[in-house]
Amino acid sequence: MGDEIETTAELVEASALRRAGVVHVRPCSPTPEEEPLPESMSKTPIEQKSPAEWAYERLILYIKNFEEKLDNDHEVAMGFVGGDAGVMRIEGIGFYAPDIITFYGSDPGGARTQQIQHVSQLNVLLRALPKHVDQPEPNRIGFRLAQDLAKA
Template identity: 85%
Template sequence: MDDDIRTTAEAIEGAALRRAGVVHVTDCGTTPEEEELPASVSKTPVEQKSPAEWAYERLILYIKNFEEKLDNDHEVAMGFTGGDAGIMRIEGLGFYAPDIITFYGSDPGGARTQQIQHVSQLNVLLRALPKHVDQPEPKRIGFRLVQDLENG
């Protein structure tokens, strides 16, 4: 135990400081663990967020960062882990407090797909899929999600 005396404000600020880290074997650019949290995410202390809301906000940052590294011919998709369910183009993301995360999208054949996941089972593999041939520009869900965070 240290002998430091902290004010209540300092204690609250210390508790709100983000804990994150990352190590890479090759340069892959800046990752969400290294970036500052957007003001919209850090305005509410983590202790006041449900596990679903906090997971949702961080997933948005990961998806946006992944999309920033894609070329104009690819879009973000997610692979399902632990099963044979395949992959889904991410077209939407939501949470239902206190503990549910929902992914909305479509499979490579275009069928509507939704995954509902408890935060304790959250396991997401982001993949790059070629955009549809008849689509002039790739869809970027990460940028929309961040806009929603900032406007929320």
């Protein structure tokens, strides 16, 4: 920290700026850290969001970005970090302020699953799973979540 004096406007502007970064070992398409925030996410200052809401919004960006790189034969799923619980096909995500994130979905066998997680323990491993053979198009939950976020 230097001896610089900042105006109130400069402090407010600095607090509204997003802090993110990423380094890749090989060239790849832009990731959420490199993209500007959608306007809908920028309307409410970060300081006014609960940790759960802010984590939820950023998870949507990561899931949508992951889905953009999938072919038509695969869908996004979530692997459970640090356990043998397997994977869950992501079919919905929610948050309960101030600190709970919930994932809704199904396991590869079709059984209904739900994971409820405190934001301080949030670990998400995104995986690509083949879509169901009887399904003409893959489900794209990230795009639906992003549309819903834009409406808010």
